[in-house]
Amino acid sequence: MTTVQSIDRAFAVLRSLASGPAGVSEIAERVALPKSTVSRLLSTLEELGAVEQVSAGGEYRIGWTMIELSAAARPGRSLISLTRPHLAELSRLTGEAAGISIPDGTDMLYLDQLTPDSELKVRDWTGHRIPMHAVPSGHIMLAFNDQLAERVIKSPLPPFTPHTLTTATALRQRLKVVRGAGYAWALREFAPEMNSVAAGLRATDGTVLAVLHVYGPASRFPGDRDPDELGALVKSMADKIRID
């Protein structure tokens, strides 16, 4: 498989910018390339609108073209407009943030999120990627896809909090429970102050292609509500949605 070097490098630069705006020198260091090369890549990307210079001769950041292009990303965009009204409903019912995610390798990619206005908000995870073993949305994917589950279970399972499932047996056991219930919930397994409940979004043939979830600060979510009741709510909402 032959790949084009300069494109590879261009995306390395873009990715590096995704973790925050930076100047030529810093980027050059991050991606381990000569300054001159990075400068050339950046001015090309700038002409294309993929990055923009915050002020002449200053830092670079990701530009509008990426937004434009991402709008055309089918798996994402169509899912987003399809599910957004349901996210609104779900976040209204629970008072917490609702979102969707899709599998990407052994990670979940967070595609969209609706966060009700409130004193204490969970952060916006849109565009972020989290290993499947650490989040309920990942557990959903794994519970309904045995091959994938095996692959993940064999890979390293790094902890994010003291509660992260990091052993094959713990994970297997959880997946079994999730498979039975049809929904997943986790308390402080990924972030120390965040709890989350998830259920699968199915295509017409029954395969789970994406995940619907609700999450909130551990201090008030699920609060005195029964996690299983919430799980059932999320599942019933997810079951209403058919994705193609």
Place this chain on the structure above:
Amino acid sequence: MTTVQSIDRAFAVLRSLASGPAGVSEIAERVALPKSTVSRLLSTLEELGAVEQVSAGGEYRIGWTMIELSAAARPGRSLISLTRPHLAELSRLTGEAAGISIPDGTDMLYLDQLTPDSELKVRDWTGHRIPMHAVPSGHIMLAFNDQLAERVIKSPLPPFTPHTLTTATALRQRLKVVRGAGYAWALREFAPEMNSVAAGLRATDGTVLAVLHVYGPASRFPGDRDPDELGALVKSMADKIRID
């Protein structure tokens, strides 16, 4: 200004994919490059996750990486998470779609949209670009930026419907009204069956950096509501938001 050819070409391919998935041959035709070159570009982009092949040996479409990268597009993302709760409120109050847009050259770029579930929905404009003279959101930008207004007025003003403002005088007159009111509304000026109301989102120094808008099918929006009353509503909501 030296630019890197292959990156240029890669983005040409991506842009072409933005207008719909396609196979190698078709893309090659669209961008006027040899099949083999396009195939190589695509497999590079695929490895990077920028595109994905819907089925082995089949069509290509834009991939998840673009969503990931776009999430880091500062001007967009931070605005989106800041304004989304207000979009929810606005669409709840009006029963119609609410969205935000930012200026991009002489176009407005639609960044986000919340569409309430309903029998008849306006399409999702997220990621699309529309010339400023044709939409109220554009009128807002122009009304509060004289240089930009002059530039746009001097450029061609193509019609999209019979109601589009296509003459300098008509546009100038409209901008005057908009400037006075602090909000803009337009009936069937861009799409024949769509009406829209907009107001500016201001930074702390008072400059208008983005636009908040509400739009709905002409058949029921604004319906028997007074457009000026709606304008005042959108404006009051926009005034609550401070962007940096």
Place this chain on the structure above:
DNA sequence: CGGAACGGTCCCATCATATGGAACAGCCGG
């Protein structure tokens, strides 16, 4: 069932083109 007409991928000789070291220019803070 055969074969033609697509589709996408791969190969490899050719040379256009990306490369990166070094020199340059602009900006700040001391």
Place this chain on the structure above:
DNA sequence: CCGGCTGTTCCATATGATGGGACCGTTCCG
């Protein structure tokens, strides 16, 4: 006013992108 820091430009070099054509798999039609 200078030293150290930016980002940008130059240009000789050879790396690496290129594209015509061969190849292979499907589909569609005779």
